[in-house]
Amino acid sequence: LEEIMRNDANQAVVIxxxxxxxxxxxxxxxxxxxxFLAKPFxxxxxxxxxxxxxxxxxxxxxxxxxxxxxxxxxESKEAHKKLNLKHHQLLNDLPSIxxxxxxxxxxxxxxxxxxxxxxxxxxxxxxxxxxxxxxxxRLNAFYHFEFKVLNALNHEHINVHTELCVxxxxxxxxxxxxxxSSPEESLKSTKITVCLENITDQKLAYERLEHLTMHxxxxxLFNRNYFEAAL
Numbered sequence: 001l002e003e004i005m006r007n008d009a010n011q012a013v014v015i016x017x018x019x020x021x022x023x024x025x026x027x028x029x030x031x032x033x034x035x036f037l038a039k040p041f042x043x044x045x046x047x048x049x050x051x052x053x054x055x056x057x058x059x060x061x062x063x064x065x066x067x068x069x070x071x072x073x074x075e076s077k078e079a080h081k082k083l084n085l086k087h088h089q090l091l092n093d094l095p096s097i098x099x100x101x102x103x104x105x106x107x108x109x110x111x112x113x114x115x116x117x118x119x120x121x122x123x124x125x126x127x128x129x130x131x132x133x134x135x136x137x138r139l140n141a142f143y144h145f146e147f148k149v150l151n152a153l154n155h156e157h158i159n160v161h162t163e164l165c166v167x168x169x170x171x172x173x174x175x176x177x178x179x180x181s182s183p184e185e186s187l188k189s190t191k192i193t194v195c196l197e198n199i200t201d202q203k204l205a206y207e208r209l210e211h212l213t214m215h216x217x218x219x220x221l222f223n224r225n226y227f228e229a230a231l
Contacts (some may be wrong), residue, residue, distance in 0.1 A: 005032045012053035022210040097196040105130045119169030138165040175203040
């Protein structure tokens with residue numbers, strides 16, 4: 001992973017292993033891996049994870065191309081409008097949630113992935129505080145997220161990756177990774193765009209991996225690893 005990152009820091013890398021514990025898996029992702037799979041794995045699961053990783057790069061490229069094209073056609077109002085529609089279509093085709101928040105952390109924009117992942121209609125969520133969708137027992141983590149957003153709005157050159165826990169319409173807990181950065185000086189505003197990806201399955205996989213590391217698979221009792229760690 002370190003060698004790949006040195007050669008191409010933008011390369012999407014998916015980690016697959018049967019031997020890593022939860023701490024090592026998380027460290028690999030912090031070091032640049034975009035996703036994680038624990039063995040045994042299903043072929044369709046592997047394909048889905050790899051396709052998601054590739055689509056993420058496609059989105060970054062498409063977004064950059066859109067920004068350049070808008071600049072070229074700045075004097076053409078009709079062309080600008082068409083490109084905006086295309087950009088919104090691109091956002092709605094993404095499997096990741098794209099959310100815009102103001103300085104009060106009120107939701108001002110959502111793409112259609114929000115509906116698919118959470119079950120909430122976009123119309124009923126616009127102009128609502130993001131905190132309304134946070135489980136009460138996860139508010140401490142939300143306050144940490146809020147601090148980072150406000151810090152990004154008030155500073156330059158901040159790029160933040162963190163996690164957020166929300167409830168879907170059925171009351172289930174969803175884990176989302178969030179990525180956002182402070183607006184460029186020329187685009188400085190009181191709003192910030194956040195990209196969120198659903199990592200609930202990975203979180204559950206981490207928990208299962210952690211459980212298997214410390215428990216006997218047959219009896220469910222603590223194993224030697226747990227004993228040595230506790231000792």
